[in-house]
Amino acid sequence: MAAEKNTHAAPTAKDMKDIVALCKRRGFIFAASDIYGGLNGFWDYGPLGVELKNNLRDRWWRDMVVTPPIGPDGQPIEIVGLDSAIIQNPKCWEASGHVGGFNDPMVDCKESKKRYRADHLIVLSPNDGQGPWLAFDKEASADEIAQRLKKHARGRPESDYTRGQLDKTPVADFPKIIGPDAKEPGTLTEPRQFNMMFHSYAGAAAGEENKVYLRPETCAGIFLNFKNVLDSSRVRVPFGIAQIGKAFRNEVTPRNFIFRSREFEQMELEWFCHQDDVPMWFDFWVEQRKKFWESVGLPLNHLHFYDTPKADLAHYSARTIDFEYQFPFSGDGFDELEGIAHRGNFDLTQHQEFSKAKLEYMDPTDNTKRYLPHVIEPSAGLSRGVLALLCEAYTPDPNRPSGVYLNFTPAMAPKKAAILPLTAKEEHAAPATNLYLELREDFAVDLDIKQNIGKRYARQDEIGTPFCFTIDDQTNADQTVTVRERNTMAQERISLDKVHEYLRVKMKA
Template sequence: MSVAQEKTTAEIANSVKDMKEIVALCKRRGFVFPASDIYGGLNGFWDYGPLGVELKNNLRDLWWKWMVTCPPVGPDGQPVDIVGIDSSIIQNPKTWEASGHVGGFSDPMVDCRETKLRYRADHLIAYMPKNGEGNGYAFMENEEEDVIAKRIKNLSGGKSIGNFEATPLVDLPVTAYATIVGPDTKTPGTLTEPKQFNLMFHTFVGATGGDDNKAYLRPETAQGIFLNFKNVLDSSRVRVPFGIAQVGKAFRNEVNPRNFIFRSREFEQMEMEWFCHPSEAKMWRDFWFAERQKFWTAIGLVSENVRMRDHDKDELSHYAKEGLGTADIEYRFPFTAPGFGELEGIAHRCNFDLTQHQKHSGVKMEYTDPMDPKNKFIPDVIEPAAGLTRGVLALLCEAYTPDPNRPSGVYLNLHPALAPKKAAILPLTAKDQHPVIATKLYMDIRNEFAVDLDIKQNIGKRYARQDEIGTPYCFTIDDQTVADQTVTVRERNTMSQERIGLDHVAEYLRKNIRSV
């Protein structure tokens, strides 16, 4: 049993960080802003500020390094072969018919006739009276128990939560809906029957509208890889087994985007499709599950908030039902605690996608072994697919560390390789030689490291700012620097200080800003 499983619910609750404080820090310090904020925002869309885009790019670049430029060593002791692509966000609409997204990429939705709000039926939990008398009450999944208890008591005439039994709304007969009070109303019977709602955004290509010109924003980056399977084979010196990687934006018209950047309508994915012989699918599935765990551990997700889990049979995607299934790397976000939310999935897609595109396009997707031309097969696919923006959120949540012993009250314990700024150059005062020396040091090392030259405010406030944005090291220039050419180095996590030579700063950073 893992440490996370051994901890009690109460212990977990006491250790959960405040999501509102994390969101506030993200906006205050320039990590994440609501999109079109001056107009009141747009639900499900977010902008990444000066520090947020640096953190996101650092995570993206590390993933690309691990997967493409410096891929892991395979079971045979040799580096595996992975190439990258960047496919179009809008593809021929037949792509999404073949993949099953046009006909099957849907969620069951219920509408509230009174409030005009829409909910995913499979995300609603109905609390029904155990004695079968009176109204039931619907809540969003993961709603806090004290909120549920308070609302039930207020609406039911004082009955406690113990008088009710929780059941997923989709498991109840539609006839029961007449007695259920929706999440944002006080009136029973306002929820409609569930209907399927397709999650793809559509647009029109060309000067005229209409179904003939209808296209879709991609809901995943994977299909662009499958469409280019033959192109990559024909233009690159790759042979099965090999992988194709891609980082890019995807779009899903989520009915209830929520939990900050965890579930949004525009997001970024980091996906790799690994093409292999069907007989080796299990070996490669296990290999990639282990490798992807190593990645998240290496960049800082090493606490009990991370777990690895195989999907249950009722969770399997349509392409995985005949295969090895999917295993998830999950993170305990503050809004999912004590439960977990998906960070990355490692799925066995079988040969579903290539077979479907072969069928719909008429283009052969068979692979011919160059060492044995008689050996032709459609490869199976193992897919490690991670959310880039979810990864950013997990890193922020994990790094957020309250500390009442420092002026900021908090610091971000980001791995130095991921920190938006690797160091800050801080002249003690804004006069005499302090800013002159600081500026020269900044100019000397900025080509090699992302550093911040911060001259204004008192030194305590500047330390506090650097703590809040996760800067690992601060170099302070003072009168002693003028006298003996040494600077004070302050380490973020421990706040310990030491003096080193001014000409040793770059070397110090090379040694401590290690890659992963």
């Protein structure tokens, strides 16, 4: 065994450093703008990465839109697809709460290194203009305020001060202010906007009136098209609208490879149903989504299902379950892969109010019944799913030349099989090429002729190709080939004319 000659240090455990290196070395994922030094929070998918991502995306689309699951009543449910624009009318984001609601100015304290929302701080300014100003959290107790007045103002009574809000205080006065956790005045920076959404300007003339936003989530486009879909598709409640696409967030700190990036891809379903049926459908979708992740290669015991406590729920949500995966960087914890949320009818209500469009659904069996359907939203990260598949598949194995292999399911593997003539001689290369041309009609396969067979097996192990078909002298004698299985490295001979069927069966398994 030549493992000790392998220069790609044979890892013994799943380590992000090794996974990132493999992704770059074999062409799964590169830093965006690599030759310019990269760009924080952006990543490019290489030749194999795009195949892997497409496989996951296509499976989701097939499971949702092409062959949606059978519902609790034994009948197939209805889901239709959508591909809405990344940029929508900015009012959309006012209705959703993304503009105005969440982009509060923040101040940093240079001394305590803490960050505060400017509108959460109150400021006491001395009426006689003498001495420092004091900033507090607006929740600060009378005791705390008295304590700090004692410390910084020799116990002057609060009545000597005027109470104001930090975000209403002129920046020119900031040098006099002692921050909530500071000892010296003048440590607070001026309030800054932290824009979670990327913005741009639609049209050549850039002006605030042309300001538009790149969507921070794909679901909004679904709500905006709720009525269009109803009016054009003959769907009836309960039904779903599915969408896959890019979303953009100005995350404060992109981290952990592609896990938290500023441009990413989501797979979202909005399931519209009657309020009374929410509990049934919620449970239904939790089960369906579990089956999905299991079927693409994430064992359920590697996932964690977090039922968000009521107190932590977003204001519009009655229940949320996060599907979390134990990534190598998660430590003993887990990080979110998908969230299933009951959003009530918050979104349709908001968009109906802001757009003035009538979005109510009329019960087709009783046209006196009109209502805004409730929504259950299974929202999965496609980019995060790709990362989870990579991390799950990454398998160090000191007993093979590559030192590591990617244990993708055949259906997710970027390459399903490699066709390898044992030597580059014509009597091997020619039949191999014929087999390759036949198989590529139905499968993503590689033909690799150059170099010795061991190197080629090793390469395929590293990119997670589940099967290698090898053509040798015996192939020409009896029309059989060797199948080499990735995980076991075991070989068997099968008939050349059975190869296509062999692969077809394995893809379904």
